Amino acid sequence: xxxxxxxxxxxxxASRARQSARLAEWLVLYLLSILGxxxxxALLVTATGGDWQSVVGALFDGSVRNPGxxxxxxxxAAPLLLVALGTVISARAGLVNIGQEGQLAIGAAFATYFGFxxxxxxxxxxxxxxxxxxxxxxxxxxxxxxxxxxRGVPEVLSTLLLVAVAGQAVAxxxxxxxxxxxxxxxxxxxxxxxxxxxxxxxxxxxTIFGNSYPISVYLSVLAAVIVAFLLARSIWGFRLKMxxxxxxxxxHSGVSQNRYGSAALMLGGAFAGLAGAAMLAGGGFxxxxxxxxxxxxxxxxxxxxLVALVxxxxxxxxxxxxxxFAALRTGSGFVSSTGVEGRITDVIQGLLVLALLVPxxxxxxxxxxxxxAATTART
Amino acid sequence: MTDNEQLLTGAGEWEFSPxxxxxxxxxxxxxxxxxxxxxxxxxxxxGQIHGVLGENGAGKSTLMKVLIGLVLPDSGTIxxxxxxxxxxxxxxxxxHGIGMVHQHFSLVEPLTVxxxxxxxxxxxxxxxxxxNRIGELGDAYGLxxxxxxxxxxLTAGLRQRVEIIxxxxxxxxxxxxxxxxxxxxxxESQQLFKSLRTMVxxxxxxxxxVSHKLDEVLRTTDDITIMRQxxxxxxxxxxxxxxxELARSMVGREVSLRAERAAxxxxxxxVATDVVAQPTVTTEPVLTITNANASxxxxxxxxxxxxxxxxxxxIVGVAGVEGNGQRPLADLLSSLLxxxxxxxxxxxxxxxxxxxxAMSRAGIGVIPEDRHDSGVVLEMTVAENLVLVDPQRVxxxxxxxxxxxxRFAEEMIQEFSIQCSGPHAPLWSLSGGNQQRVVLARELADxxxxxxxxxxxxxxxxxxxxxxxxxxxxxxxxxxxxLLISSELEEILDVADxxxxxxxxxIVGEMPRAGVDLEHLGLLxxxxxx
Numbered sequence: 001x002x003x004x005x006x007x008x009x010x011x012x013x014a015s016r017a018r019q020s021a022r023l024a025e026w027l028v029l030y031l032l033s034i035l036g037x038x039x040x041x042a043l044l045v046t047a048t049g050g051d052w053q054s055v056v057g058a059l060f061d062g063s064v065r066n067p068g069x070x071x072x073x074x075x076x077a078a079p080l081l082l083v084a085l086g087t088v089i090s091a092r093a094g095l096v097n098i099g100q101e102g103q104l105a106i107g108a109a110f111a112t113y114f115g116f117x118x119x120x121x122x123x124x125x126x127x128x129x130x131x132x133x134x135x136x137x138x139x140x141x142x143x144x145x146x147x148x149x150x151r152g153v154p155e156v157l158s159t160l161l162l163v164a165v166a167g168q169a170v171a172x173x174x175x176x177x178x179x180x181x182x183x184x185x186x187x188x189x190x191x192x193x194x195x196x197x198x199x200x201x202x203x204x205x206x207t208i209f210g211n212s213y214p215i216s217v218y219l220s221v222l223a224a225v226i227v228a229f230l231l232a233r234s235i236w237g238f239r240l241k242m243x244x245x246x247x248x249x250x251x252h253s254g255v256s257q258n259r260y261g262s263a264a265l266m267l268g269g270a271f272a273g274l275a276g277a278a279m280l281a282g283g284g285f286x287x288x289x290x291x292x293x294x295x296x297x298x299x300x301x302x303x304x305x306l307v308a309l310v311x312x313x314x315x316x317x318x319x320x321x322x323x324x325f326a327a328l329r330t331g332s333g334f335v336s337s338t339g340v341e342g343r344i345t346d347v348i349q350g351l352l353v354l355a356l357l358v359p360x361x362x363x364x365x366x367x368x369x370x371x372x373a374a375t376t377a378r379t
Numbered sequence: 380m381t382d383n384e385q386l387l388t389g390a391g392e393w394e395f396s397p398x399x400x401x402x403x404x405x406x407x408x409x410x411x412x413x414x415x416x417x418x419x420x421x422x423x424x425x426g427q428i429h430g431v432l433g434e435n436g437a438g439k440s441t442l443m444k445v446l447i448g449l450v451l452p453d454s455g456t457i458x459x460x461x462x463x464x465x466x467x468x469x470x471x472x473x474x475h476g477i478g479m480v481h482q483h484f485s486l487v488e489p490l491t492v493x494x495x496x497x498x499x500x501x502x503x504x505x506x507x508x509x510x511n512r513i514g515e516l517g518d519a520y521g522l523x524x525x526x527x528x529x530x531x532x533l534t535a536g537l538r539q540r541v542e543i544i545x546x547x548x549x550x551x552x553x554x555x556x557x558x559x560x561x562x563x564x565x566x567e568s569q570q571l572f573k574s575l576r577t578m579v580x581x582x583x584x585x586x587x588x589v590s591h592k593l594d595e596v597l598r599t600t601d602d603i604t605i606m607r608q609x610x611x612x613x614x615x616x617x618x619x620x621x622x623x624e625l626a627r628s629m630v631g632r633e634v635s636l637r638a639e640r641a642a643x644x645x646x647x648x649x650v651a652t653d654v655v656a657q658p659t660v661t662t663e664p665v666l667t668i669t670n671a672n673a674s675x676x677x678x679x680x681x682x683x684x685x686x687x688x689x690x691x692x693x694i695v696g697v698a699g700v701e702g703n704g705q706r707p708l709a710d711l712l713s714s715l716l717x718x719x720x721x722x723x724x725x726x727x728x729x730x731x732x733x734x735x736x737a738m739s740r741a742g743i744g745v746i747p748e749d750r751h752d753s754g755v756v757l758e759m760t761v762a763e764n765l766v767l768v769d770p771q772r773v774x775x776x777x778x779x780x781x782x783x784x785x786r787f788a789e790e791m792i793q794e795f796s797i798q799c800s801g802p803h804a805p806l807w808s809l810s811g812g813n814q815q816r817v818v819l820a821r822e823l824a825d826x827x828x829x830x831x832x833x834x835x836x837x838x839x840x841x842x843x844x845x846x847x848x849x850x851x852x853x854x855x856x857x858x859x860x861x862l863l864i865s866s867e868l869e870e871i872l873d874v875a876d877x878x879x880x881x882x883x884x885x886i887v888g889e890m891p892r893a894g895v896d897l898e899h900l901g902l903l904x905x906x907x908x909x
Contacts, residue, residue, distance in 0.1 A: 084461070113703045235770045235777050241759070242767060248753035253768045254736020 001249015003249035029359035033281045047169045052342035062334030063327035071136075071211025075282065075299075077326035078213075079104075079275035081220040082310065082320040083304025085227045086137075086271025091313045092231055093264035094244030099144065099159030100272040101301030102166030103137040105274020108280045109170045110136025112180055112194045112292045115201065115281075122200030129201070138266040140166060145262040155265060171294045180292055183245070194292035202290055203282040216283030221319060222270075228315035240264055272301055303329070308351075310356040321356075325349065380452075394852040398461060400425050400585045401446070401477070401553055408441055415441040416452070417609040420762075423553055425583040428575055430600035430617070432629055434588060437590050437608040443555050447479045448472040450544035453552025478551035480542050482558045486530045493526040496545050516547050520574045535700055536567035543574070555587040560595055561866065562701050565901040572599045592869075593622050593629075605629050663727070664688035665741070666829045671721035673707055681707035681716065683885040689829065689860040694851065696892075697864040700904055704884030705864045706748060709833040712862070713745045713753055714738040725828055739768050744822030746815070748864070750834035754818045755806050762788035762802040765821050783850065795820040796846075812843035819850060830854050833864040848874055868900070880904055 042052040064070045068283050090097040111133035127255035144162060147153035152204035174192040181187075182195040202216040231237035243250040245262050251257060276297065283290045303325055306379045332345035399422040408416040416438045423429055444450035446457070448466035448870060456463050459475050468473050468752045469479075486495050495507045507711035510526040517523045530538060537561065546554060560568040564843070572595070578584045583629065584631040590596050596603055597617060605613040605628045613628040666689040673682040680705055689695045699705060711723065717733035723863045738745070747754045754766050762784050766773055773784040788802035795879040797816045799809050806814060815835070832851055838842040851874060857859045865871050871878060878895065880888045888894065888903040 233778050233781075235774050235779060238763070238779060240772050242756055244756045246753070246756040248715060249756050249767060251715055251735045252739060252747075252753045254714075254739060256735045 021029035026363065027361060029362055030356070033355040033358040034352070035352040039346075040349055041344075044347060045340055045344060048340065048344075050338060050344075052336040055335055055340055055344065058334040058338050059328070059331035062331035066334075068210050068212065069330060071208070071213045073323065073326045073330045074211070074213040074217045075324045076329050078216040078220040078282070079279050079300045080304045080307050080326055081224060081318055081322040082306035083272050083301055084215075084322060085315055086268035086275075087221075087305055087308035088311070088313045088315050089227065089231070089240070089271070090264050090268035091205045091308065092237070092240045093261055094246050094247065095148075095261060095265050095268075096156045096263055097141065097144070097159050097268045098156060098305055099141065099161075099163050099166075099301075100268070100275075100305050101297050101299070102159075102163035103140045103269040103272035104276040104279075104304075105166045105170050105297045106140040106276070106303040107137035107269075108276030108292055108296055109134040109173055109180060110139075110273065111280050113173070114222050115197070122198065123224065126203060126281055129197075129281055130274060133277020133280070134270040134274040138270035138272070139267020139278065141263070142266050144269075145205065145210035145265040148265070149258045149262055155187055159265075168295075170296070172291070174294060175294065182291070190293070196280060197290040201281065203278065203281075214278070216278040216282045217279070220322075224315050224319055232313060249278060272304070275300060275304065303349075306353050310353055312360055324352075328352075381520055381715065399423060399458075400460065402458040403442070403446065404456045404458070404909050406445055406452045406457075408445060408450060408452050408496065414609045416445065416695065419609075421604055421611070423585040425552070425585050425586060426579050427601040428579055428586045428588055428599055428615070430588050430590065430596040430603040431606065432593070432596050432603055432625065433606035434591055437606040437629075439591075439606055440557065441604070441609075442606070443479065443557060443587070443589055446472065446477060446553075447861060453653075466620070473512065473549055476550075476552035476553070477554040478549060478553070479557065480539070480546050480559060482561060483855055484538050484542055486538055486541060488529075490530060491526065492528050492530060492533075492541050492544075494523055495530055496526075496548060502688065513544055514549060516544050518706060520577050521570065522547075522574055523588050534567075534700060535562035536564065536570075539563065539567075539571070540647040543657060548580075551584070553585045553587065555589065557589045558591070559588070560590070564654070564700050564905040565897075568595065592662055593625050597622060597625065607631055613879070615766065649677040655875070662690050662692075664690050665726055666862065667722075667724045667727075668711075669722045669724070671711065671723065672719045673711065673716050673721075674719055680884050682721075683883065685721070685885050687862075687879065687886060690903075691828075691858045691860050693856055694855045694861040694875045696863065696871035697876045697881055698868055698878055698904060699866065699881035700869045701866045704883045705833065705866070705881055707884070708881070709745060709748060709831055709864055710753075712738050712743050712829075712831045713747060715753060736768070739825075740829035743831060744825065744827035744829065745831045746833060746835050748824060748837070750814055750818050755798070755814055757805070757807040759806060761792070761797065761799050761806055761809065761817055762805045764806050764817050765791050768821060781869050791820045791824065812839045813841065815843070815847065821849070823850070823854065827859060829860045829862065829864045831864070834866065835863070836865075836867070836870060868904075 007317050036206045038300065045052040045055050062069060063073050064243070075153065083104065086103075087100060088095060111129045114132035115129040116126060119125065120128065140162060141159065144153075144155045144158040147158045148155045170180070174194065175181060177183060180194045182193055186195050187193055203216055205212050205214050206217075234266055239250065239253075239260060242253060243257060243264075247257055250260075279300065280288075280292060288296055304322075307321045307325055311321045328345050328349050332342050335345055336342035336354070381472055401421075401423040403419065403421040405417040406416050406421075407414065419438070421429075421431075421442065430440050432443065432710060441450060445452045446466070448471050451467070453467075453489060457466060457476075458464075464475065466475065466477075472478070477521050480700065487498065490498070493506060493509045493513055497504060497506075513524065513526040517540075520543075522543060524537060524540050524544070528537075530541065533541070539562065544812055559571060563571065566869045575586050575588070576599075579586050588596065588600055597620075600617045603615045603620070603625070604611055605615070605625065607629060608735050612631070615625070615628075660845065666687070668685060668687040671682045671685040672680075675681050683737075685704070685708065687695075695707065707716055711718065711732060713734055714732070714737050723732055723738070725741040725743065728741070730743075731737045734784055745754075751757065756767065760768075765788050766784065770779060773780055773787050783801050790801060791797070792799065795816045797809070797820065798813045806817065809817070819835075831853070832847075839847065848870075851861055851863065855876075863875055864870060872895065875892050878890050878900070879886050880900065882904060888899075890900070
């Protein structure tokens with residue numbers, strides 16, 4: 001056995017070398033594809049008669065440089081991160097939840113309804129509100145879970161289609177005073193709007209150097225750390241991964257697909273619903289005025305899904321990615337002032353998503369090819 | 380040995396031209412760093428059955444893929460009828476008169492025999508002509524089959540006939556058979572070999588029989604090429620060699636253990652000298668399956684009133700032709716197949732067949748037939764795969780202790796000699812044999828009461844087979860009730876104490892190993908009534 005020791009360290013050294021080579025490969029791929037995305041974006045701006053330098057300048061002004069802007073960016077990043085975390089959990093169990101936009105809307109509606117129904121002192125009410133937001137989102141995803149594990153309806157379809165239903169359901173609720181609609185006196189000149197949350201029922205706001213953001217920012221980062229830990233270290237996370245990678249092996253090992261799968265899908269919904277409730281109670285950038293309106297979810301659900309996709313389903317990586325996407329969002333308003341259509345940022349966002357998805361795809365194909373070469377060589 | 384000598388010593392009663400039909404020279408093929416074929420020569424003569432013998436991974440399949448155009452060699456030449464040519468794909472090969480009957484069939488089940496045979500034809504379809512041709516070929520080679528039968532209704536042996544007819548219809552001069560007997564009953568194998576002999580004897584075709592079983596190569600071929608680790612290590616005339624000599628040449632060392640001989644398909648079936656008659660079992664059975672019925676999603680029968688008992692310390696071999704319910708049986712004991720009715724009990728306590736993991740919790744360890752299907756998670760590490768079933772053993776308060784996990788994995792890696800770069804190597808980076816050891820280690824780590832081993836040695840090389848068989852015997856010796864499901868009769872005869880036969884998704888017969896009646900066994904496997 002003594003002779004075995006040396007080759008083992010050699011092997012370790014070799015594997016370390018392989019790993020750093022791989023890391024370099026990753027970095028180069030990411031750099032190239034992001035550069036490519038930026039280049040195409042710049043070309044697009046120039047082609048539509050704009051000046052790419054001023055567009056970039058506006059993006060930076062809008063997201064970080066101007067007074068108070070990075071606070072707004074943080075505020076936008078928080079719900080994105082929450083949605084992304086939920087997506088990561090569902091994906092870990094091999095489930096493709098793409099209905100966050102609807103789960104988020106239902107979460108916000110639950111938060112509105114039960115927040116006003118239950119009342120109570122402000123600080124308690126905030127917790128009630130967030131909790132019911134999560135419950136709403138979970139129940140909405142639960143519909144998809146039920147269909148999936150009871151009747152075998154693919155969750156990709158059901159979650160997506162439920163987005164449309166959620167939008168209509170919330171709009172319907174906003175037409176009835178017994179549900180979500182505010183009393184006539186508080187409506188002002190709008191006819192589909194909920195009551196506004198009282199000032200003591202909003203998430204506390206922190207202000208640093210003139211940048212204000214609700215504390216949901218901290219909550220979401222804390223959630224990211226907890227989710228990352230649970231997925232990486234807990235038996236629950238271990239079983240979830242097993243289920244996602246090989247459902248039959250999981251079944252043999254005692255992991256109930258119904259139980260774990262439903263839980264993962266509903267947790268994904270809960271996070272989206274929580275994001276909706278946090279948007280309602282946090283107010284701030286582009287999320288209305290502490291009241292529910294049609295179209296409240298404002299694409300945060302879709303974008304949060306993209307965040308998880310780009311972060312390749314790793315909870316901690318979701319944090320920086322959420323920030324980048326939030327910055328694109330907050331910056332887009334400023335782009336219009338340069339004479340270029342503000343929605344160019346949507347295109348940039350799309351290109352960035354594609355760019356960030358290219359390296360994993362390339363690596364996947366290469367790994368597969370290597371693995372196949374290795375197995376063919378063995379047999 | 381030169382070609383001429385081979386001609387002289389070859390089976391002289393068949394007429395053939397002195398020139399080889401097909402000649403491979405210096406074929407090399409590398410996959411990554413591994414040489415699957417290393418400077419391989421092979422000559423095929425008309426009127427001869429040529430055996431290509433070797434262990435799993437010896438390069439037989441790669442060589443045949445070169446010949447059929449599925450793999451392009453890195454170097455080397457192929458000469459057909461004296462003409463050097465390159466074979467780019469199977470169509471090229473067919474144009475040169477080379478056809479292959481693959482180990483795994485590629486038939487369309489809902490279609491009839493003649494439809495399958497005509498599949499891929501261009502132009503106008505003439506059903507009657509196809510039917511007639513099937514009849515002619517059937518008569519000529521003893522491959523009688525009803526052209527209007529649905530393939531889904533056919534046994535594996537008959538399906539193989541369809542494959543062969545598909546191949547013969549193009550009138551090939553060279554026919555390659557890749558492990559043709561793995562899905563056949565002993566009787567069906569005999570018939571197949573008779574047909575092969577007809578092909579070479581009456582029409583001067585050349586047949587290549589690729590196999591890892593000594594006995595069938597000895598019985599059937601005229602000359603033999605033996606491969607080991609990508610190289611040709613020997614060429615022999617079948618009439619001048621013996622089983623031990625072949626085995627030695629194939630494995631590269633003296634083969635003595637019974638497990639190894641069984642693995643090579645060579646065992647003195649009627650001389651059961653070292654089989655000790657088991658004392659009549661008086662203990663209570665550990666595993667009891669009673670009247671188990673299960674059906675698939677389409678309503679097809681998967682298990683038909685199956686009843687089975689396994690006692691502590693006993694190895695029960697489940698013999699049978701593949702596809703007769705062995706897989707559902709293993710699935711049932713892996714908590715992967717809920718029963719329609721019937722019961723499974725361990726030590727008299729009923730175990731739910733629908734609750735995930737219930738079988739495993741009840742003390743049934745399973746080495747599945749296809750480990751990638753339910754045995755391992757390829758993307759997870761070796762260590763993680765070792766605790767799939769019972770992560771609690773390395774966890775505290777629901778949180779996995781990575782130090783403990785690593786330590787446990789290192790112990791297992793040591794104890795079961797798993798070759799890997801470390802406990803945190805992804806499972807896919809391991810070879811098949813070592814992946815199998817991971818499964819074995821995990822399933823034995825829990826000290827199971829019952830061990831189910833489904834085709835545990837398939838695809839393993841001889842050394843690995845010996846290891847696996849030893850472990851199974853050890854488990855039985857320590858009191859575990861072992862259920863060995865195998866389509867390799869030799870393996871069952873080698874290891875089992877008691878043999879049950881599966882056919883038509885049920886148990887059709889049973890006999891002790893000591894008093895085994897091979898003819899009866901073969902009949903049972905073929906579906907004859909007990």
